[in-house]
Amino acid sequence: MTRGGPTAALQPFHNRNFSLYFAGQVASNTGTWFQNLALSLAVLDATGSAQALSGVTIAQFLPLLLLSVPAGRVADRFRPRSILLVTSIASAAVVAGLALLTLAPTLPLGPLYALVAALGVVHTFERLAAQAIIYELVGPERLSTAVSLSTIALASARSIGPGLAGVAFAALGPTVCLLVNAGSFLLVFVSVLLLRPARMFPRVMRDRRAPRFRPPRALATLLVVNVVIALLALNLMLVLTSTVTLSFGGDAAAVGAVHTLNAVGAIVGGLIAAGRTTVTVRSLIVACAVMGAALLVNAAAPTLGVLLLLGPVLGLGVGYYQGVLYAAAQGSVAPEHIGRTMSWVTLGNYGMVPIGAALIGWVIDLSDGRVALAIGGTAALACAVFVALRLGRRGEAPGAVTD
Template sequence: MRGFEALQPFRNPRFSLYFGGQVVSNTGTWFQNLALSLVILELTGSAQALSAVTVAQFAPLLILGIPAGRLADHIRPRTILLVTSAASALVGLALAVAVVSTPVDLVLMYALVFLLGCINTFDRVAAQAIIFEIAGPETLTRSVSISTIALAAARSVGPGLAGIAFSALGAGWCMVMNAGSYVLVFVAIALIRPSRLHPRPRVDRTTGTAPVALLRNRAFVTILVVNSAIAMLALNLMLVITSTVSLSFRGDATMVGAAHALNALGAIVGGMLAATPASVPVRALRYGCAGLGLALLANAAAPNLTVFLVLAPLLGLGVGFYQGVLQASAQASVAPGQLGRAMSFVTLGSYGVAPLGAILMGGVIDASSGQVALLVGGVTGLVCAAFVWWRAGGRSTAG
């Protein structure tokens, strides 16, 4: 019966709309990212050049992450999501034009990806902050954990479909499909009526929505440190998996899509496991980190593409469980009125360090191989598990 408890959030039709929109959005993002990755690898043959996409995509978080959280604490996240989905659709169409131009202008593509990254900074924070308003405090933990499955569900179908679309229709149509996904997200969010949302309590300014107040929270700081380290060194999977399949094992676009899809199937199971408990304390993060680390090490040891594909669901299981536990424990460790700024810190850790991580892992891959990058990630996961054990092994999340 405990497995059915994990599905409790879907009894809420507003959560189902939100979840469906996130699946569609993330599926569209895979069409964009896979097409961009293959175009750039075809043009340059360099993992460093591919890492520049990650830099352009996530660098805006370093500048706009905190303001995005402040905005999400003052404006309804629903309003922010309506604006960001409409703007993202327009930039997606511009990318479609850029990739079919002759010759392909890499600088223009990077610039458009950077612009989309600016929009997505506000989108990601608002998408996390709205979960409380949709679910309310009673089902918040399970709703947050289940929401991470949207990423995995998108990866289960997105890469495979994107690989087929790229081979059959080309990069331009992949970008058009991504733009269309944002239109569907806009419709899903518009159907969630504001009157049915739970109001978030406002925190008195004197007691702290300021960043310094969050950074006094021991549990939350533990989460931030682990999140940043793993995001930088262990979760550059678009870069690492794509490079490993393409450059190390000489696989084609279909094999790249298959690797990501198999990884995602495991992530769905991992997310379900994370959503089973009614509450997730920060000390549970040690198991998430350890599982992720061991899964990365197993994939690093794969001697050929066949074994790598067989092990891909195991890596997904580790990723899904880790992300579910991370997001649930982060939202549970702060007051509802702090969620906007708190999740901006988490988003900053998850994506803001991605540019530096992409540069580092791109250099590792060019100097050695994707397997070595997976090895680095595995060791990082185990070190972070030990860190959580030390910081919160026997402590409550109150901090």
């Protein structure tokens, strides 16, 4: 295992373009918490139906299932900066439309689902462009570190977003929460607009006449691990919330605390992953083992207090795994194939959301949230063994990132 320490982990922030991008992503992901909470509570208040709320999730993720691969091709054929400028303005406009709907005396579900689906379409292209642009911001030498750091934007937003969103909803209502999210997309637009193209590292755009890209063995291994972990180990919003409330009888404050502590640990895990100077698919052996151990330790928590104390440990394991996963995925292919590659990773991650939620929800109803944590931990350890056996001692294809 090769490491570069905390100084190496923070080097991408010396790059003005990357710092602007990172700030925009933190703002956007924080705003997303305002939207998710506002829509969830507004729909439940209007209908009292969990089925009606599930329609929001379906509308949000179905476009991603259908369009991830085409969006990856677009990210490999057009400059990600141009795509992000378009998607940020489009997202702001759609979310503003959702805000207007919440002003109606009776919340119209049909138009709401339609706008959420439209936002899902935009976000599919935005997610892939946001991954593809990292190479152009920092170049090949800092790619591994920058990709790992980018995962911290999600954890940072998760550490502050839910609490701020809850206060804003209670004081100001759903309309203001949605307008906050619309404003966050405008901040993304400004941050992307301020990027200096002259200081970027343009990728060679993929030629439509080029032979079809076939994933190397190491990348195929990563994609299998990604699906298994997403299916069985990463439904933490559902699992942790159920464990706190159903297993230990905790209240809303305890739920918020466990997710916040988990997010803080994820920031630390992301920083550790960013401190590595070499990231390959073989790095998933340790990353999966660390996450598996963290899940199993949390599964053994006998009380709510112990679960809260272990929250940062679980977050560290998840943050380290995600940092390594994304860095290894981008580093295992040529720059012109990053968009396509990340479309497969994104499809595996988010495509498993509804399936995993249904499966793990069934497990929790039959047993306990801690059983779900144990299943996730066992799956992660099995993935560590799978990577070790599949890759053996052979080197990986050129493209692994080293700085």
